[in-house]
Amino acid sequence: MKDLAEAALNAAQVKGASYADVRLDERVQQDVTVKNGQLAAVSDDASEGLGVRVLVDGAWGFAGSARLSTSEVQEVVDRAIRIARASARARSAPVDLGPPVTSRGHYRTPVERDPFTVPLTEKVELLLRADQAMASVKGVTIREGSMEFIKQKKIFASTEGAYTEQELFESGAGIEATATSPDEVQNRSYPNSFGRHQGAGGYEYISALQLDRHGQRIGEEAVKLLSAPQCPSGVKTLILDASQVALQVHESCGHPTELDRVFGMEAAYAGTSFMTPEKLNHLRYGSPKVTITADALTPAGLGTFGWDDEGVPAQRSFLIQDGLFVGYLTSRETASVLGQQSNGTMRADGWNRIPLIRMTNVSLQPGDSTLEQMIAETKDGVYMETNRSWSIDDKRLNFQFGTQLAYEILNGKRGRMLKNATYAGITPEFWNSCDAVAGKSEWQVWGLANCGKGQPPQVAHVAHGAAPTRFQNVKVGILK
Amino acid sequence: MKSIEVARLTEESELKTFIHGLLERSPAQQTEVMVSEWDSALTRFANNGIHQNVAERDVSVRVRVVKNGKTGVAAINQMTESAAADVLSRAVAIADLQPKGDVVPMPGPAKSRPVDAWSDATASVTPEERADFVEAICAKARRAGLKAFGAYSTGAEQLAIANSLGVFHHQLSTKASVNSVVMGESGSGYADRSAIDVRELDKDDLADEVIDKAQRNQNAQPIEPGVYEVVLEEYAVAEMLEFMSFTGFSALAAQEERSFMRLGERITGESVNIWDDGLDPSGVPTSFDFEGVPKQKVQLITKGVASGLVYDMETAQRAGRQSTGHGLPAPNTEGPFAVNLFMAPGGTPKADLISDIKRGIWVTRFWYVRVVHPKTSIITGMTREGTFLIENGRITRPVKDLRFTQSILGALDGTLAISRSTKLQISEYLGASRVPAVRLKAFTFTS
Numbered sequence: 001m002k003d004l005a006e007a008a009l010n011a012a013q014v015k016g017a018s019y020a021d022v023r024l025d026e027r028v029q030q031d032v033t034v035k036n037g038q039l040a041a042v043s044d045d046a047s048e049g050l051g052v053r054v055l056v057d058g059a060w061g062f063a064g065s066a067r068l069s070t071s072e073v074q075e076v077v078d079r080a081i082r083i084a085r086a087s088a089r090a091r092s093a094p095v096d097l098g099p100p101v102t103s104r105g106h107y108r109t110p111v112e113r114d115p116f117t118v119p120l121t122e123k124v125e126l127l128l129r130a131d132q133a134m135a136s137v138k139g140v141t142i143r144e145g146s147m148e149f150i151k152q153k154k155i156f157a158s159t160e161g162a163y164t165e166q167e168l169f170e171s172g173a174g175i176e177a178t179a180t181s182p183d184e185v186q187n188r189s190y191p192n193s194f195g196r197h198q199g200a201g202g203y204e205y206i207s208a209l210q211l212d213r214h215g216q217r218i219g220e221e222a223v224k225l226l227s228a229p230q231c232p233s234g235v236k237t238l239i240l241d242a243s244q245v246a247l248q249v250h251e252s253c254g255h256p257t258e259l260d261r262v263f264g265m266e267a268a269y270a271g272t273s274f275m276t277p278e279k280l281n282h283l284r285y286g287s288p289k290v291t292i293t294a295d296a297l298t299p300a301g302l303g304t305f306g307w308d309d310e311g312v313p314a315q316r317s318f319l320i321q322d323g324l325f326v327g328y329l330t331s332r333e334t335a336s337v338l339g340q341q342s343n344g345t346m347r348a349d350g351w352n353r354i355p356l357i358r359m360t361n362v363s364l365q366p367g368d369s370t371l372e373q374m375i376a377e378t379k380d381g382v383y384m385e386t387n388r389s390w391s392i393d394d395k396r397l398n399f400q401f402g403t404q405l406a407y408e409i410l411n412g413k414r415g416r417m418l419k420n421a422t423y424a425g426i427t428p429e430f431w432n433s434c435d436a437v438a439g440k441s442e443w444q445v446w447g448l449a450n451c452g453k454g455q456p457p458q459v460a461h462v463a464h465g466a467a468p469t470r471f472q473n474v475k476v477g478i479l480k
Numbered sequence: 481m482k483s484i485e486v487a488r489l490t491e492e493s494e495l496k497t498f499i500h501g502l503l504e505r506s507p508a509q510q511t512e513v514m515v516s517e518w519d520s521a522l523t524r525f526a527n528n529g530i531h532q533n534v535a536e537r538d539v540s541v542r543v544r545v546v547k548n549g550k551t552g553v554a555a556i557n558q559m560t561e562s563a564a565a566d567v568l569s570r571a572v573a574i575a576d577l578q579p580k581g582d583v584v585p586m587p588g589p590a591k592s593r594p595v596d597a598w599s600d601a602t603a604s605v606t607p608e609e610r611a612d613f614v615e616a617i618c619a620k621a622r623r624a625g626l627k628a629f630g631a632y633s634t635g636a637e638q639l640a641i642a643n644s645l646g647v648f649h650h651q652l653s654t655k656a657s658v659n660s661v662v663m664g665e666s667g668s669g670y671a672d673r674s675a676i677d678v679r680e681l682d683k684d685d686l687a688d689e690v691i692d693k694a695q696r697n698q699n700a701q702p703i704e705p706g707v708y709e710v711v712l713e714e715y716a717v718a719e720m721l722e723f724m725s726f727t728g729f730s731a732l733a734a735q736e737e738r739s740f741m742r743l744g745e746r747i748t749g750e751s752v753n754i755w756d757d758g759l760d761p762s763g764v765p766t767s768f769d770f771e772g773v774p775k776q777k778v779q780l781i782t783k784g785v786a787s788g789l790v791y792d793m794e795t796a797q798r799a800g801r802q803s804t805g806h807g808l809p810a811p812n813t814e815g816p817f818a819v820n821l822f823m824a825p826g827g828t829p830k831a832d833l834i835s836d837i838k839r840g841i842w843v844t845r846f847w848y849v850r851v852v853h854p855k856t857s858i859i860t861g862m863t864r865e866g867t868f869l870i871e872n873g874r875i876t877r878p879v880k881d882l883r884f885t886q887s888i889l890g891a892l893d894g895t896l897a898i899s900r901s902t903k904l905q906i907s908e909y910l911g912a913s914r915v916p917a918v919r920l921k922a923f924t925f926t927s
Contacts (some may be wrong), residue, residue, distance in 0.1 A: 033813050038581045041811030042574045045555040045569075049538065061607075062534040066557045083521070083533045086607035090615035092529030120577040142736050144813070180737040185855050252890065264526045267629040267668075268661040273845075352536040389850040391883075393862040398883055398927060400860050402852055422860075424883070424927055455631040456522050456534070457908060478885060478926050 004073050008052050009125075013159055017054040017084070019097060020044050020077075021158040023309060024050045024068075025351035030116065033146040034127035037135060040144075042120065050394065051350040053081045059087035064352040066097055071448075072399040075275025080095035096269035099338035100160040103313055107161040107306025110299075111202035115149035118203045123147055126211060133215025134177045139223035141214075142178035144194055147171075147206060148449070154309075162311035170302065172449060173197025175241040175304040176217060179222040179244040186225035187403055188218035191388050192243045198447035199300040208368065221405060221412050226418055231406050231421035233453060233477035237381030238423055239374050240437075241469045244403055245364060246446035246464035247387050252427040253285075253292050254359040254462070255328070257298060257319045258345075259334040271394025274427070277327060278337065283325040286431030289367055296344060297361035301463035302447040303360030305347075310355060319362065323432070331357050349458035354456050363465030368438025371468040381409040382476050384421050400424040400478065423476045430471060439465035482628075487519040487603040488537060490559065492650055499642045504565045508545035508572060510586050512643040514770060514809060516540050517557070518675055520635025523610040524856045527627050528618040530611060542650065543567050544810040547575040548585050553811045572670030572909065580624075584794045584810070587803065589646040592774035595758075595765035602654035603636040610634065613658070613683050620687040621662050626694055629785035630660035634678055639766075647772040655764070657906055661865055662694040667878060669693025669867035670715070670845055674906035676764065679805065693844065693866045703869060709840035710923040715822065718905035718913040719846045720859075720888055721754065725818040727854045729756070729780050730806075731795035732815025734763030740857040740889060742788045749895035753824035754781040754789055763820050763904065764912040778804050784893075792816035819911025826898025826916060833897050833919045835873045841882070841923070842868040842875055857888040860926075871889035881926040894921030 005022045012020035026048040033041040037329045042082065049065035059082025063076045127145040141468040157163045174196035176189035191197040191209055199205045240248065256273040260266055275283065296314035298304055305314055310332050328338075329345040334357065343348040346355035375383065389402035406421035407414045443465055451460040490498075499513045521535035541563065542555040552574030610632050621628035634656045642648040658681055659672035671690035673681045712720070724740075731787030731887040733739035740747070757767045758775030768774050771793050778788045791799065792807030795816055807814035834842065852858040863882050868875045899916040906912040 008508045008878045031811075035812070035813055039578050041553070042551075042578060043553040043555065043811050044570045044574055046570075047557040049670050051536075059530065060533055062532075064534075064536040064538075079535055083535060086611040087523075087530040087533040089608070089611045090525070090530045090618060092531070113556065115516045120574065121579075122880065124578060142738075147516065178736075178738075180855075183855060185738050185853075264627070264629060264663075265531055267526060268524075268631060269658055354532060354534055357713075389852050391848045391850045391860050391862065393881060394847055394864055398862060398881075400883060400885070400926075402860075416849075421648055422852065422885075454534075454631070455524055455532075456520070475927075 003157055003251050004050065004068060005155055006068060008077055009157060009159050010075050011074055012052060012054050015077065015081045017056055017081060017275055019055040019159055020052065020155045021156065022052050023351055025152060027093045027152040027350065028152065030149045031146065032123050032127065033144065034131050035123065036142065037131055039124055047350065050076065051351045052076050053354060054080045054083055054084050055082035055095055057088035059084050059091040060095060064215055066113040085097055088356040089312055091166065095140060095333055096336045097332040101311045101332065102161045103307050103311045104163050105355040106165045108167040110198045111169050115171045115203040116151060123191055129212035133182065134219040136216055137219030137223060137478065139179050140177045140219045140476040141180045142347065145175040145211065147173040148196060148198065156307065156309060156311050158311055160303040161231060164307045166306050168199060169202055169307060169344065170198055171201055171203060172196040172447065173209055173211060175220040177222040179226050181226050181368045185451055186222050186227055188222040189355040189386060190214040190218050192371045192446060193404065194450060196480060198302060198449045199445065200302055200304045201300050205300065216349050225419045226404065228417040228419040231382060231418040231477040235473055236476050237378045238476060239378065239383045239468060241385040242442065242444050242466045242468055243446050244384060244387050245466035245469045247390060249292060249362055249364050249464045249466060250359065250448060251390060251392045252396055252399060253319060254362040257329050258329040258357045259330045262328065263334060263337065266453065270356055270453050274395045274397050281324065284323055284430055284432065285320050286323045287434045288323045289434050289437050290320055290323050290431050290480065291365040292362060293318055293365060294343065294345065294360050294362050298361035298363065298445060298463065298465065301361035301445050302449065302461040303463050308344040308346045309348045310346045312342045315344050317343045328405040329359060337479050347460060353458050354400065356458060358460040359451065359462040359464060361463040362401055365439045366443040366471065369438050371442060374468065374470045375409055375414055378414045379411055380407045382418065382421060383407045383409055383414065384423065399425050399427065421476065422478050423474050424478055425474055433472045433474065434469060435472055443467040483550060489517055489519060489636060489638050495640055498559055498564065499640060502568060503542065503642060503644050506545060506576065507569055508547040510546040510644050512544040512586055514542040514641045516637060516639045518632065518635055518637035521558060521607065521610065522616055522631055523632035524631045525614045526629045526718050526880045527846045528622050529616060541567055542809055543571045545571045545575050547572060547813055549580045549583055550575040550578050554831060555916040581888060586643045586645055587773045587793060589649060589770060590774050592649055592761055592767040595767050596837060597651065597653035597676055597762065597765050602634050602656045602676065602678040605634040605678055608752060617660055617687045620691060624629060624691050624695065626691060627663050628660055630658065631752055631899035632658040641768065641770065641772040643772055646681065649768040649772055651767055656904060658686060660686060660690045662690045664694055664698050666696060666699050667698055668865045674904055677684045697866050697878040700880045701814055703879040705882060705925040706923050707924050709837050709921055710915060711842045711919050712839065713844050713917050714903035714915050716843050719849055719916040721913050721915060722907060723859055724853065724888055727851055728857065729790055729818040730800060730815045731789040731791045734789050735795060735798060738854055740855055741789060743786050745786055746784045747779060747782045747786045747889050748892035750784040750867040751826060751895050752781055752784050752892050754821050755779045755822050756818040758820040760822065763822065763914050764906060769805040769807040770809040773803045773805040773807060790816045790818045823915045825869040825900055825902050827900055828897045830899040830901055830917050833899060833917060834875065836872045837870045838872060844869055852885060858885065859888060862884040875898035883927045884924060885926045886924045891920050891923055898922050
């Protein structure tokens with residue numbers, strides 16, 4: 001593999017590239033799904049290939065192929081060079097990557113139990129136990145549980161002398177109970193929604209979730225939701241559980257601080273950002289309770305690695321500090337425009353995609369409150385838990401989220417269960433209304449394995465540390 | 481064999497030999513092999529210049545085996561002898577390791593109607609041609625004092641599916657798509673085009689539409705949210721149909737009581753007719769599905785009445801009927817999917833849809849649409865790149881983008897007029913829709 005990488009870099013230089021990098025990726029993925037007491041799907045996918053990115057005449061070209069032969073590498077390089085020359089016919093300013101990056105080394109995700117050595121029967125039995133727990137609840141009509149495991153070997157090499165090897169593991173799982181009536185569909189899932197909760201680690205991550213101990217509870221909640229009252233509409237105090245805070249951070253802080261979006265590089269697809277450069281170090285993004293970091297060193301985070309896909313070392317930086325907007329997620333190309341150096345967030349969805357700025361582990365730092373304390377201090381509010389729907393505009397300002405479960409809060413006490421709860425707001429107004437964040441004991445890293453961006457589309461696996469958080473004067477309960 | 485001079489795809493005869501070799505060596509009672517191979521490129525532009533420009537060549541070999549009543553699926557992205565042995569042994573190992581369960585049946589051989597989804601011109605577009613196409617859009621935007629952003633992609637692919645019961649289907653296809661956002665100081669416009677044959681993409685026509693939209697959409701002012709009469713352009717209508725397909729048109733959604741479809745009941749206005757037809761050449765035709773079943777036309781909503789659902793092998797077996805050819809690749813727990821959607825045109829020229837509207841909103845496209853309530857088809861999302869106020873039969877000014885939270889069926893129940901023309905919208909992921917623009921009586925904007 002190293003030989004192929006060197007051959008690609010040599011060929012690119014000979015053919016006129018002022019810079020080139022090559023990534024060789026080998027990835028295996030196993031998915032296991034149990035549905036309604038049956039093993040519904042097991043698949044085992046393998047993919048390998050290489051991608052070559054070149055700069056010629058100040059413009060980018062990229063080509064990738066699944067064929068790993070010496071002759072194919074030459075063809076891939078030729079194609080990337082030709083594409084770069086074509087780009088140069090219609091480029092804007094020449095690309096400036098800033099100072100060279102010469103990282104070298106090896107990184108491996110800390111893993112206690114390699115998930116690919118765990119027998120399939122053990123995985124299926126755990127999912128079936130969780131399924132049976134959901135099935136014990138009368139009224140649950142659909143039960144589903146799934147696991148996903150990924151092992152990826154990556155080599156990165158560049159003409160600047162960088163050469164890194166990484167072996168990354170991910171493990172994830174989740175269960176969901178659905179209850180239906182003639183007019184309604186209600187779901188409850190654990191630990192998070194949209195299939196699973198995922199982290200960088202081995203099978204120990206799955207064991208710790210104790211899926212089978214939560215099946216009955218979520219089944220009961222799904223059935224109870226069918227007859228629960230609708231979440232009322234109004235302006236209220238809102239308390240979010242940690243998983244919903246994680247998604248709120250993702251959509252309203254992670255994406256708008258991606259510097260490629262700010263510069264319009266995603267304008268025709270994912271959109272732009274309201275967090276433009278003149279606001280840096282000036283915009284009061286949130287209340288002093290709000291500090292948000294990007295940290296690729298967070299244990300077990302899906303955005304944890306040794307180096308990004310430009311060879312920049314994993315690092316920690318502040319995006320929001322005590323409410324003030326202080327930093328972006330950057331690449332070498334975008335950072336140099338602001339006179340900065342990349343903070344290492346470029347990641348590609350496999351060998352056949354170019355790296356883009358992606359969230360690493362973008363986390364709301366813990367505060368000093370607790371969920372119980374927040375509830376006790378609230379006169380008229382709603383507590384919402386586990387995402388059900390999410391939508392935000394192309395500048396990341398106007399959002400609306402819905403959750404699976406909600407409870408009314410009256411005079412400091414948790415009251416009735418509510419269904420079809422939603423809340424809406426404008427990003428800086430919302431985060432400036434934050435008056436309490438729970439502390440470390442309730443803070444957890446949540447993995448999101450479905451973050452879409454780019455053309456052709458890419459899916460990134462990212463994470464967010466979050467704890468239950470309270471907001472004041474929020475518009476809730478907008479169903480129509 | 482058609483020319484595949486630039487897009488490098490494996491010859492059909494070689495593909496067939498590879499697949500049959502794999503079927504022959506399988507120790508399972510039933511084996512299915514699906515091979516998809518593609519060679520594609522995409523040129524992306526921002527701020528009037530190319531900033532990303534990529535190409536890839538890849539293949540997926542997916543094997544499903546049924547052995548002693550147990551199913552295993554494995555995939556690999558190589559088409560070599562060793563890869564074939566590896567993927568087959570992994571699929572068999574998965575089957576061997578699991579408990580007995582329900583088996584999704586494989587179809588037997590059936591003749592599929594050939595469709596023409598290939599264009600030599602699309603398969604042979606060069607990087608220089610893509611760059612020149614993009615530069616033409618950027619140059620027009622530049623001359624208008626605006627900035628162009630977007631992506632222009634071309635690609636060729638082939639799909640083959642075979643099983644040990646004697647099924648073998650093969651299809652070549654191409655696709656060319658361009659989308660563009662053009663921005664001024666205080667507003668933007670959007671346009672896109674897609675076709676099987678790249679020569680149908682008219683860069684000047686696209687540039688003129690998006691620049692005109694951007695120029696008219698400067699200095700938008702907010703408008704009070706509420707219920708408005710609306711005109712939805714084809715971009716928005718296609719997205720609405722995609723969400724109907726996603727949440728309601730599947731037999732699995734109906735069997736699991738998640739669907740909004742109440743068969744035999746009127747669920748939209750009487751002028752609404754929606755169907756799925758994989759064989760219609762005015763869409764993106766495909767002769768068979770990912771289980772190897774020939775495509776059938778399915779009438780989904782007829783004169784406003786819910787009239788049909790799409791089936792795959794599993795849901796058809798459960799319902800005691802035949803698959804309609806809407807299966808997804810194994811292993812699939814999502815159920816069948818309608819991916820060749822059509823909405824019938826009406827009799828009104830698109831420009832006349834606004835003529836009787838006293839006060840309403842013109843919506844170019846939706847953004848970030850998500851399901852809020854599947855059974856009542858309530859979705860939420862934003863308008864984007866071209867939202868205008870209609871007053872007394874004409875567009876009077878641009879308005880700031882609005883959030884909507886609206887039942888799709890409720891909206892279509894108030895269908896007042898449908899455009900005479902339709903537009904092909906190729907989905908980013910799978911399938912395509914051919915849809916008209918519509919005038920709807922009531923649409924709820926919430927912020």
